[in-house]
Amino acid sequence: MKIDFLDKYYYSGELGAIYSKEKTVFKVWSPTAEKIVLKLYSEGNGDNLIEENVMTKGDNAVWNFTKSGDLQGTFYTYEVTVAGKTRETQDIYSKAVGVNGDRGMVVDLLKTNPSGWEKDKGPKIKNQTDAIIYELHLRDISVDEDSEIKNKGKFLSLTETGTRSAEGEKTGLDHLKELGINAVHLLPIFDFGSIDESKVNSKQYNWGYDPKNYMVPEGSYSTNPFSGTVRIQEMKKMIKALHDEGIAVIMDCVFNHTHEYENSAFNKLVPKYYYRQDDDGNVVQNSQCKNDTASEKLMFRKYMMDAVTYFAKEYHIDGFRFDLMGLHDVETMNLMRKALDKINPQILMYGEGWELGDEVTISDEEKATKINADKLDSRIAAFSDDMRDGLKGHVFEPDWGGFINFNGKWVRKVGKRHLAYKIADLKEQIKFSIVAATLHNDIEYYKVPYKFKPWAKEPTQTVNYAACHDNNTLWDKIALTSFNVPESERVKMDQMAAFIVLTSQGIPFIHNGQEFLRSKPDESGNGFVENSFNSSDSVNKIDWSRKHTYRRVFDYYKGLIKLRKAHPAFRMTTTAEIQKNLKFFDTKDSTIGYIISNNANGDEWEDIVVIINAGDTADKVSLPKGNWKVVVKEDKSGVDVLEAISGDEVTIKARTSMVLYGSM
Numbered sequence: 001m002k003i004d005f006l007d008k009y010y011y012s013g014e015l016g017a018i019y020s021k022e023k024t025v026f027k028v029w030s031p032t033a034e035k036i037v038l039k040l041y042s043e044g045n046g047d048n049l050i051e052e053n054v055m056t057k058g059d060n061a062v063w064n065f066t067k068s069g070d071l072q073g074t075f076y077t078y079e080v081t082v083a084g085k086t087r088e089t090q091d092i093y094s095k096a097v098g099v100n101g102d103r104g105m106v107v108d109l110l111k112t113n114p115s116g117w118e119k120d121k122g123p124k125i126k127n128q129t130d131a132i133i134y135e136l137h138l139r140d141i142s143v144d145e146d147s148e149i150k151n152k153g154k155f156l157s158l159t160e161t162g163t164r165s166a167e168g169e170k171t172g173l174d175h176l177k178e179l180g181i182n183a184v185h186l187l188p189i190f191d192f193g194s195i196d197e198s199k200v201n202s203k204q205y206n207w208g209y210d211p212k213n214y215m216v217p218e219g220s221y222s223t224n225p226f227s228g229t230v231r232i233q234e235m236k237k238m239i240k241a242l243h244d245e246g247i248a249v250i251m252d253c254v255f256n257h258t259h260e261y262e263n264s265a266f267n268k269l270v271p272k273y274y275y276r277q278d279d280d281g282n283v284v285q286n287s288q289c290k291n292d293t294a295s296e297k298l299m300f301r302k303y304m305m306d307a308v309t310y311f312a313k314e315y316h317i318d319g320f321r322f323d324l325m326g327l328h329d330v331e332t333m334n335l336m337r338k339a340l341d342k343i344n345p346q347i348l349m350y351g352e353g354w355e356l357g358d359e360v361t362i363s364d365e366e367k368a369t370k371i372n373a374d375k376l377d378s379r380i381a382a383f384s385d386d387m388r389d390g391l392k393g394h395v396f397e398p399d400w401g402g403f404i405n406f407n408g409k410w411v412r413k414v415g416k417r418h419l420a421y422k423i424a425d426l427k428e429q430i431k432f433s434i435v436a437a438t439l440h441n442d443i444e445y446y447k448v449p450y451k452f453k454p455w456a457k458e459p460t461q462t463v464n465y466a467a468c469h470d471n472n473t474l475w476d477k478i479a480l481t482s483f484n485v486p487e488s489e490r491v492k493m494d495q496m497a498a499f500i501v502l503t504s505q506g507i508p509f510i511h512n513g514q515e516f517l518r519s520k521p522d523e524s525g526n527g528f529v530e531n532s533f534n535s536s537d538s539v540n541k542i543d544w545s546r547k548h549t550y551r552r553v554f555d556y557y558k559g560l561i562k563l564r565k566a567h568p569a570f571r572m573t574t575t576a577e578i579q580k581n582l583k584f585f586d587t588k589d590s591t592i593g594y595i596i597s598n599n600a601n602g603d604e605w606e607d608i609v610v611i612i613n614a615g616d617t618a619d620k621v622s623l624p625k626g627n628w629k630v631v632v633k634e635d636k637s638g639v640d641v642l643e644a645i646s647g648d649e650v651t652i653k654a655r656t657s658m659v660l661y662g663s664m
């Protein structure tokens, strides 16, 4: 790891506009600045300068200025001179900002709390594997006219109750409650740069993976982006409304790059420092969004930790998802885990542990990738692309199917030949995913397309999913791989993906709308949109009429969630427990069968049999001799007994899954 010479100025204390009624102390770190002037304004934009104050450089290159009086609501910027060049910027430690985040605002955070905030708390999620995560974008879930939600595309959209679609189906917050998930993961809600907040009534859409002010809520999600406090108040109201329904709130963090480089606040305050540079001093651009930040540099590491701990304390955030976590270093992530544990050890941490291009400042061993999970705390998880692609085919090869939609198109190159994987190979990849990518004797690792070693130390390190905001939706991917299969059969494929995600060990994750076959049709009528980060509402919106059309699919998801919540055997917390209690049994190549024994993880059920038949014909499966009760069969799921079986055999219909419990 390359040490930056500016790291020797590391400052561990509080930075930003430190407010009290009597005075505000401004502190900003910059070892390279020659001069910094604090500018005070009455508004977040426009020509309304109040005064200018030259700041004093103190120890560890911290510039400070103390202004007496109650400054709540006063906007501020820093005019920074570095190498003879003077530029004005907002504070990277801004806790409130004006429109478009160009000026910080001094804020009395106590005034932003909704009533009852002191008692507000997220639900108890004892172990990471107890979370059932639901990923959503604030605009997608609310913008459809049919949602009946008034505050479309706003934080407040998730505070509304009693909203119904034209067919009378619950929408928004009521829908989340009905489905039964216990955690929502929101696409970026920190202040990002791609939406012009001064024109929020014009049609603009973005996912928001372009951070501008990390410690402030996004203005376009508030009802008044010009006010410094409204966005904070409304984000807190949303969090409280979700907490009141027993739903945890997870923020999507995008620390790996900033909205822009040259004119970012980071670069204006300390040119280049916060970013990775090559030996010639050029900024490294490995992330797709350019401008890689440098988690290993001490003041950016501190910044990341300050931001997450601030959200955990001030906003009662229950979890953090890290975009391109593989760009961060292992040490930073582990230190962050320790810092969050001091606030609440239940806080979830997971991210995209992908491998990326060459790094010039950290080595492969230092990256927080999934293959380095053994170096990460066992409560830092990574997304399982093994599960995602094994289920439905590779995300970058539209017509390749996986285990649920097997079509023989998934190929590998051997010399000059292209050899197709067999369903038996994909079966092994799914078995690997069922045990949460941990080490298990029943897996033949050499067979699976993703020949990774069992990368997770513990099941708490694995997020299982079939789809998320990226790439085609699950339903669209099934259409692309299986266009000649009737819809009724494609529905079964979708249900099988849900079944596998929600019964597997690890942490399950569902994409908003997946439970009623969400689609992102291309507006031109040709196919589907794969990357809808700035597509129109018509592509991205949740079409609530589908909930009614595909009500049976929704009910199937709901039943599986109920089953998972009621039965800790599906949520074991250690690899040792899984090895001891979960055994696969012999089945044909398109069928997976396993048994979870010993009242695993304190389950009231002694033995649980899980069978998945991805083939297009029925299969007869041998059962251990005993008395078995069926709770999931065909398109029915839940905890109620559907039928009893005594004997040593069961027939499972094509493209269906089963759960049975009993004792041998």
Ligand code: CA
Binding pocket: 100, 101, 191, 192, 193, 194, 195, 197, 212, 218, 219, 220
């Ligand atoms: Ca913004």
